[in-house]
Structures are given as C-alpha cells and as structure tokens.
Amino acid sequence: MIRLQTPISEEQIRALHTGDVVQLNGIVVTARDAAHKLMIENFIKTPEIKRPELYARLKPLLEGGVIYHCGPVVAQNPDGSYRFVAAGPTTSIREEPYEADVIGHFKVRAIIGKGGMGARTLAGCKEHGAVYLHAVGGAATLIAATVEKVEDVLLKDELGVPEAFWVIRVKNWELVVTMDSHGNSLHDQIQAASEQRFKELVGLA
Amino acid sequence: MQQDLTEAFVELIRRASTDLPPDVEEALREAYNREEEGSAAQSVFSSILENVTLARQHSTPVCQDTGTPIFYVHYPFGWSTLKLREQIRTAVQEATRRSYLRPNAVDSLTDRNSGDNTGQDFPVIHFEEWEEDYLQVDLTLKGGGCENVGIQYSLPDSRLKAGRDLEGVRKAALDAVVKAQGQGCAPGILGIAIGGDRGTGYEVSKEQFIRKIGERSDIPEVAALEERLKEEANSLGIGPMGFGGKTTVLDVQIGAAHRLPASYFVTVSYMCWACRRNRMIVRDGQVSYQ
Numbered sequence: 001m002i003r004l005q006t007p008i009s010e011e012q013i014r015a016l017h018t019g020d021v022v023q024l025n026g027i028v029v030t031a032r033d034a035a036h037k038l039m040i041e042n043f044i045k046t047p048e049i050k051r052p053e054l055y056a057r058l059k060p061l062l063e064g065g066v067i068y069h070c071g072p073v074v075a076q077n078p079d080g081s082y083r084f085v086a087a088g089p090t091t092s093i094r095e096e097p098y099e100a101d102v103i104g105h106f107k108v109r110a111i112i113g114k115g116g117m118g119a120r121t122l123a124g125c126k127e128h129g130a131v132y133l134h135a136v137g138g139a140a141t142l143i144a145a146t147v148e149k150v151e152d153v154l155l156k157d158e159l160g161v162p163e164a165f166w167v168i169r170v171k172n173w174e175l176v177v178t179m180d181s182h183g184n185s186l187h188d189q190i191q192a193a194s195e196q197r198f199k200e201l202v203g204l205a
Numbered sequence: 206m207q208q209d210l211t212e213a214f215v216e217l218i219r220r221a222s223t224d225l226p227p228d229v230e231e232a233l234r235e236a237y238n239r240e241e242e243g244s245a246a247q248s249v250f251s252s253i254l255e256n257v258t259l260a261r262q263h264s265t266p267v268c269q270d271t272g273t274p275i276f277y278v279h280y281p282f283g284w285s286t287l288k289l290r291e292q293i294r295t296a297v298q299e300a301t302r303r304s305y306l307r308p309n310a311v312d313s314l315t316d317r318n319s320g321d322n323t324g325q326d327f328p329v330i331h332f333e334e335w336e337e338d339y340l341q342v343d344l345t346l347k348g349g350g351c352e353n354v355g356i357q358y359s360l361p362d363s364r365l366k367a368g369r370d371l372e373g374v375r376k377a378a379l380d381a382v383v384k385a386q387g388q389g390c391a392p393g394i395l396g397i398a399i400g401g402d403r404g405t406g407y408e409v410s411k412e413q414f415i416r417k418i419g420e421r422s423d424i425p426e427v428a429a430l431e432e433r434l435k436e437e438a439n440s441l442g443i444g445p446m447g448f449g450g451k452t453t454v455l456d457v458q459i460g461a462a463h464r465l466p467a468s469y470f471v472t473v474s475y476m477c478w479a480c481r482r483n484r485m486i487v488r489d490g491q492v493s494y495q
Contacts, residue, residue, distance in 0.1 A: 001243075019449075021248045073269055073307070085304075086269035091350065091388075114446070115388055134446060136249050137350065137390040138479045140269040142256035174252060176245040176448055186245075190449050191386055194441040198383045201437055202365065202376045 001174070007064030008109040010129035018186040020177040022133065027151065028066045028112070028170050029058075032090055034163040035155075036098040044105045057154060061167060062106035066133075069095060069113035071162030073140075074150070082150040084168065088140035089114040092132075100124030116178055116187035125181050132179035146173040207288055213485060213492045214296030214342075215303070220494055221344045221483040222271050222305045224261045228418040229455065229480045230254070236392060236445070236452035246450030253445070253478060264305075268479045271306040272348040274328035277415060279341040286332045293330055297322045309349075331408075339488040343415045351389035351477035356381050357406060360469040369469040371430055374399055374459075375437075381473040382438045382454065387447020390477035394418070394456050395434070398472040401462035406472035413458035414476050415484075422459055431457045445478070455480075 004012065006026030016022070031039070039058075042050040049055050072087040092099075092113030099121045102108060109130050111117070114137040125131060135143060147168045154165040178186040199205040225233075237250035260267040276293055280286065298321040300306045310324040311317070322328060358377040360369045365380055367373035378397055385391070396413030398406045421428040434457040444450025455478065464470065484495040 019245050021243070021245055073304075086266060088269050114390075116447075134448065136252040136256070137446060138268040138270075138348075138477060139252050139256040141259045141263065141265050141267070142252055145259060174248055176248060176446075178448065186448060187386070190443055190447055193449075194383050194386070194443050197441050198379055201379055201440070202367075204366065 004110070006066060008066070009064065010109070013109050013129045013131055013181050016131050016177050016180055017182070018177055018180050018184045018189070022175050022177060024066065024110075024133070024173040024175055025171055026066075026169065027061060028068045028168050029061050030068045030070045030072065030164070030166040030168070032069055032071055032163055033094055034159045035165055036095050036102065038155075038159075039102055039105075040098050044101050054154065058165065059106065062108050064107060064109050066110045066112060067102070067108055068135075069111070072144070072166060074161055074166070082153065084144040084147040084150060084166075086140035087144040087147065088138055089135040089143075091115045092117050096121060103130045104128050112175060116185060122179055122183060122185050125179055126183045129181050131177050131181055133175035134178040135173075135175055143173070146170050207285055208487075208490060209292060210289070210487065210492070211292045211296050211299070213487070214293050215299050215305075216492075217342065217344050217483055217485045217494065218274065218296060218300040219264065219303070219305045221346055221481045222266045222300070223264045225257050225267060225480065226417070226482055229478075230257060232418045232455045233257075233478060236455070239451045244450065245448040246444045246452075249445040249448060249450075266305065266307070267481060268348060268477075269307060270348040270350065271309060272346040272481070273309070273352070274306070274322065275345045275347060275411065276328060276330045277343040277412070278330060278332050279335045279337070280332065281336075281338050281340065282334060284340065289332070290330055293328065294323050297328050339486055342485045342487075344483055344485075345411070345414050345476075346481040347411070347414070348390070348477050348479065351393060351475045354381075354385040354389040355407070355410075355472075355474045356384065357403060357473070358471040360471060371426060373469075374471050375430060375434060377471040378434050378457070378473055379437060379441070381475070382441060382443070385475055386443055387445070389475040390479065391443055391447055392445055392452045392455050392478055394458065394476040394480055395438070395454055396474040396476060397457065397459040398470070399459065399461040400464035400468075401470060401472070402465070402468065403470060403472075405462050406470045407474065409460045409462050410472040410474040413460055414474070414480060414482060416458050418456045420458070424461075427459050427461070431459055
C-alpha cells in the first residue's frame with residue numbers, strides 16, 4: 001500500500017497508476033455541488049477574486065490538497081466542536097463541469113468521490129498532476145471513523161451542513177486510484193472490457 | 206383490541222438499517238476471500254466488512270442513504286390495516302428522530318424534505334391478508350444509487366436480439382448489469398420480474414429482495430437461469446464498485462407474473478451490496494425478529 005500525506009507533491013501523484021491502493025493521511029476538504037459552483041463563480045471564472053477573505057482561507061488548504069465529494073452527517077459535541085457521524089462519498093459526475101478548472105486553479109492533487117468522472121476531469125488530472133481516488137460507496141460509518149478531527153468548517157450557515165466546506169484530518173483512509181495523471185481511467189477500461197465480454201455472452205460479438 | 210406495535214416497528218427499522226442479514230454478510234465475506242491479495246477489489250470488500258461490523262457495534266446506519274423503506278405486511282383475518290399503517294408511519298418518524306433513518310422523503314413539486322420520512326406514498330407499504338394465524342412484516346431499505354440503475358425492457362428488443370423467452374430475459378438481465386457498471390454500489394443483487402404490466406413488473410422485481418441469498422426459485426428452469434445469470438454476470442469482471450474483480454453480483458433472483466398477450470416486460474431492480482432487510486413476526490402477542 002502507498003502512503004500519501006498532505007500536502008501532496010506532483011511527483012508523488014505522477015508515480016500513481018490506476019488500480020493502486022493508497023492510504024491517505026492529513027487534511028481533506030469536503031466540497032459538493034454548491035461549493036464547486038461558488039469556487040468557479042467567485043475565484044476562477046471572474047476577472048477579479050471576489051470574497052478575498054474566503055479565498056485566503058481556502059487557498060492554502062487546497063494547494064497540494066484533497067477535495068472530497070461528500071455531504072456528511074455531522075454531530076456537535078458539548079464543547080461546540082464537531083464530529084463526523086456518517087460520511088460516505090456522493091456521486092462525483094455532477095462536478096464534471098467544474099472540477100478540471102478547480103484542479104488547475106488551486107493545484108489540487110486529489111479528488112475523492114464515487115463513480116468516477118469524465119473526459120474533462122481526466123484531461124485536467126493529466127495536465128496539472130492530479131488523481132481521482134475512489135472511496136467505498138456505502139461505507140459511511142467506516143469513513144467517518146477515519147476522521148480524527150474536524151479542524152474547521154467554512155460557510156456552514158450559508159450553504160448548509162451537507163454543502164459546506166468541512167476541513168477534516170483523516171488517518172489511514174484506504175482509497176483506490178481509478179483515474180491517474182497519465183490519462184488512464186479504470187472506469188473506461190472496465191466498461192470496455194465488460195462490454196466485450198457481454199457481446200461474447202449474448203452472441204453480439 | 207389490536208395491540209400497538211409502534212415500538213416493535215421502530216426496532217424492526219433499527220435492525221434493518223444498522224446491520225446486514227447474516228446471509229448477505231456471509232456472501233460478502235466469501236467475495237472477499239475470492240479476490241486476490243492486495244487487489245483493489247479485496248480492499249473494497251475489506252472496507253465493506255469493517256463498515257458493517259462498526260455499524261452493528263454503534264447501532265448506526267450501515268449506509269448514510271437509508272433509502273426508501275418498503276414494508277410487506279402479511280396479516281391474519283381480522284387485523285386493521287388502517288391501524289397498522291398508522292403505527293408504521295409513526296414508527297418511521299420516531300426512527301428518523303433516533304437517526305436510524307436519514308430524512309429521505311422529498312416533495313417532488315416543492316423540493317421540500319418532510320424531515321421525518323413520511324409523505325405521499327412514503328414509506329411504501331404493501332398489505333396482504335393470509336391464512337396463517339400470525340403477523341409477518343418484511344422490511345427492505347433500498348438506497349437511491351441502486352434504485353437509479355433499475356431498468357425495464359420490453360421484448361422483443363432488436364438491439365439485444367432478445368426474443369420473448371428465457372433466453373431473451375437472460376440477454377436483457379446481462380445488459381442491465383453492464384449498463385449499471387459500479388454505479389449501483391456493486392456487487393449488487395438482481396431482482397428480476399418476467400411479465401406483469403409495467404407497474405407490477407417493478408413490484409415483483411423488488412419483492413425478490415426478501416429472499417435469502419442462494420434461495421432458488423421453485424420452478425426448475427427459472428432456478429437454472431438464476432444460477433447461470435449469477436455466473437455469467439460475475440464473468441463480466443466489473444467487480445465491487447466497478448474496480449474490476451470476480452464478484453459483480455451477490456445473487457440473481459427471478460419472479461414471474463402473468464402478462465397480456467401483447468406485452469413481455471423484463472424488469473430488473475438492483476439492490477446495492479448494503480442489502481438491508483429484516484423480518485418481524487408477531488404470534489400470540491409475542492414479537493420476534495429474523
């Protein structure tokens with residue numbers, strides 16, 4: 001197993017290939033639909049950075065960092081801090097229109113989600129040196145248990161709990177590289193091979 | 206006077222949501238053993254099994270998507286289904302408050318989440334009077350990811366060269382597995398209905414999920430098709446989460462309903478690996494769970 005510790009270097013990412021199992025440690029930022037739209041509109045597809053304070057907080061977290069497609073169930077402790085209760089991945093393809101630009105702008109090194117992403121993100125991973133890491137869909141309790149600490153949360157009130165940017169510290173989170181920085185997608189490979197086998201089975205080959 | 210089963214229904218929901226049936230867990234363990242040491246597929250099964258153990262220990266949902274609760278109620282003569290429905294709905298609200306269920310019922314017109322898992326036709330409840338002298342309630346929780354990959358075929362299908370026979374059913378079922386890839390949180394269980402109208406097709410396909418893994422149809426040709434489809438689907442190499450591997454489905458279970466001469470539907474429902482189901486029996490006022 002390959003160990004990754006944030007911040008992750010481009011060199012480490014380039015050494016990864018589809019099918020590799022990695023163990024992730026360090027800081028991860030959750031972002032799903034609303035968060036991606038906000039980043040594009042305020043920081044990327046804009047002549048000047050809007051909301052500079054938010055930008056200043058996010059930028060160091062995302063540089064060499066990791067984005068997780070997840071809308072967690074979060075509980076608040078008596079002292080006001082938070083803990084993750086259930087935190088499985090959500091379907092990633094919804095962020096396909098945004099992700100390549102987010103990766104390029106912030107130099108994000110890894111995207112975590114489920115179901116894989118499309119050609120634009122794959123090209124973005126190749127150009128900027130990033131990978132897509134697949135989490136186990138449904139393994140909500142286990143993934144929440146790898147979250148050692150909720151470090152911070154950004155825009156909780158504005159976006160709501162599932163859509164906010166949760167900044168979490170994870171320990172020994174096992175993930176599989178399904179899209180690498182060399183233009184390979186395990187999803188495309190498996191799809192092609194299974195379609196071939198299907199045609200043989202039903203006599204359409 | 207019919208007894209109040211509200212609290213018993215809450216317990217049924219807790220059991221279904223926070224644990225997997227032993228036969229499903231066993232099938233996942235066997236799948237783990239089949240995969241190669243150090244492979245991505247084996248890593249997935251290891252995470253799945255660890256997750257199930259943790260969920261059981263903490264009494265927290267196996268998956269955060271606790272799905273559509275579907276109740277199948279078999280009741281003896283004389284029971285009020287009106288009262289049973291009311292108790293089930295109250296139990297679902299209470300189970301949501303206790304976090305055994307995530308609020309999952311959204312008004313399709315206003316987008317508003319009811320917050321307690323009740324709404325129009327939500328939860329789903331099927332009532333059937335029977336000749337036994339006890340009450341039996343089966344509950345399945347079906348998540349959204351796997352519901353989205355369900356599909357219905359109308360045979361003949363020229364693209365698949367699938368005719369109106371079991372060979373046509375086989376082609377349609379395999380096509381559904383290839384289309385789903387890992388998206389339904391593979392390895393799944395296929396529930397297949399042959400025949401019916403479009404509506405009963407989906408109902409019968411979902412009723413299959415009450416059956417235990419490996420439980421075969423009473424009809425020999427159908428039982429043989431279940432076995433064959435399981436083997437062939439697993440030869441597609443899609444594997445857990447679509448990462449490639451030896452187990453793409455945990456089982457295939459088929460039911461049939463009469464159809465119109467003009468129609469021949471094959472309906473495929475997909476149940477994710479987190480096949481959450483439980484059965485409650487009430488006999489002489491005593492409640493037990495299986």
